[in-house]
Amino acid sequence: MKGAGAPPLPGAGLNRPGHMLASKRWFRSPTGRPIGSRLNWTSRAGGLPSPAARAFAAYQGTIKMLSYWMAYLQYQLGAQPDASGKLDAYSSWSAQLLGSVHWWMLLEATHILTLAVFAGSLLFLDLRLLGLVFSNTPFSRVNRSLLPITVGGFVVIIATGLLLFFSKPFDYYHNIAFRLKVVFLILAGINVFFFQLRVKANEAAWDKSPRAPAAERRLALLSLLVWVAVIATGRCMAYARYSCPNPSAVIVTLDDCNGRDATLAKIGKEVSL
């Protein structure tokens, strides 16, 4: 029974004493109750977890598990034992890539130079849709010329991005700029998918017009905004202020810095950090 007005069971979900958010003043409503207490985190019958509580627990479990995987990649994979018998985190493959004189710099340079080509080709495609450049050339011709550059650039940028990520996966994982960048990349992918569907459906009708119909123009504008967001968050990743151990409450929560500390404490038993 979802009893209207019935108080939530004590000690459940976000009301649990010691929950990361329970002590945060900004997380409470003006009456002092945690904001999460308005949600029905437990079912009334026998205190069994509700679907919302189970989904939240599964989400937290996944976040924690990913943190361990990233720490394994960064500190343990390929690491050699030191004099104390523990693994030396500085000898892991990640640490070697990050510390390499040429490889990291080469990857970063390729990532950024390819970005110029990739984003440049996308920019011209979107501006053509908006009717701001090449308006006398059919859209299909501009698309055909630019598509190989866009696709080739995308493959290189993803490959170099993944390798750069491998240089310190645990640190990037606990970095809000990286998390936002992944979200914007997914949004950009969804936008491209819908755009291609629309274009295939009715391109012939407006191919030669100086600018695309309103719906396609909106998608072009959205594409520009989302790619700018990917680039901006990519740039922000380099700054320590967006990652743990920044003590700001917002960063601690969004980057799950408590989870990061717990992971470090656990793997610190096997690895010299």
Ligand code: HEM
């Ligand atoms: C089209 C997609 C992408 C764009 C537009 C993009 C854009 C950027 C930008 C602008 C930078 C900043 C370079 C700098 O100024 O230092 C950057 C760095 C980086 N990107 Fe990407 N990126 C893309 C895909 C990816 C992917 C898929 C990954 C990995 C999952 C990735 C991982 C990184 C890493 C690790 C850095 C280095 C950050 C640092 O300096 O510490 N990128 N990217």
